Amino acid sequence: MIRHVVVFTWSAEADAERRRTTVEALRRLRExxxxxxxxxxxxxxxxxxxxxxxxxxxxFPDVEAYRRYAQDPVHQAVIAEHVRPWxxxxxxxxxQF
Numbered sequence: 001m002i003r004h005v006v007v008f009t010w011s012a013e014a015d016a017e018r019r020r021t022t023v024e025a026l027r028r029l030r031e032x033x034x035x036x037x038x039x040x041x042x043x044x045x046x047x048x049x050x051x052x053x054x055x056x057x058x059x060f061p062d063v064e065a066y067r068r069y070a071q072d073p074v075h076q077a078v079i080a081e082h083v084r085p086w087x088x089x090x091x092x093x094x095x096q097f
Contacts (some may be wrong), residue, residue, distance in 0.1 A: 001037070002066045006056040006092040014086035019043070019053065025082040026056055033072045035065045052089070066094060 010019055023041055030039040038059045044051045060066040069075055083090075 001097050002060040002063055002094055003097050004056070004058045004060065004066060004069075004092070004094045006090060007052040008054045008056070008083070008087065009052045009089035010054070010086050011088040014053075018086055022082045022086060023054055025078050026054075029058075029069075029075060029078060032074045032078075033069055035069045035072075036060050052091075 010022075014022070023043060026041045027039070030036060036058045038057075040057045041054065043054050058069070060069065
């Protein structure tokens with residue numbers, strides 16, 4: 001199993017509506033792209049100053065499924081339309097578990 005974790009920090013231009021739209025687009029990746037066994041997308045609870053704004057955690061059965069997802073045109077379109085224009089920072093990690 002491969003777990004893919006992405007932490008997003010949005011730019012100041014990303015208002016509440018834009019953030020909500022982006023999170024919804026990320027949540028639809030499970031239906032629109034598939035290949036994952038689970039997907040969680042959540043906004044930060046606001047408990048500590050300086051946190052990132054959102055996280056995506058997706059589990060895949062194997063490396064090949066992750067790579068198909070990463071290269072999928074629908075996934076790439078979501079990044080181009082909903083993520084990259086509003087992104088101030090991003091960190092990611094993939095690990096086996």
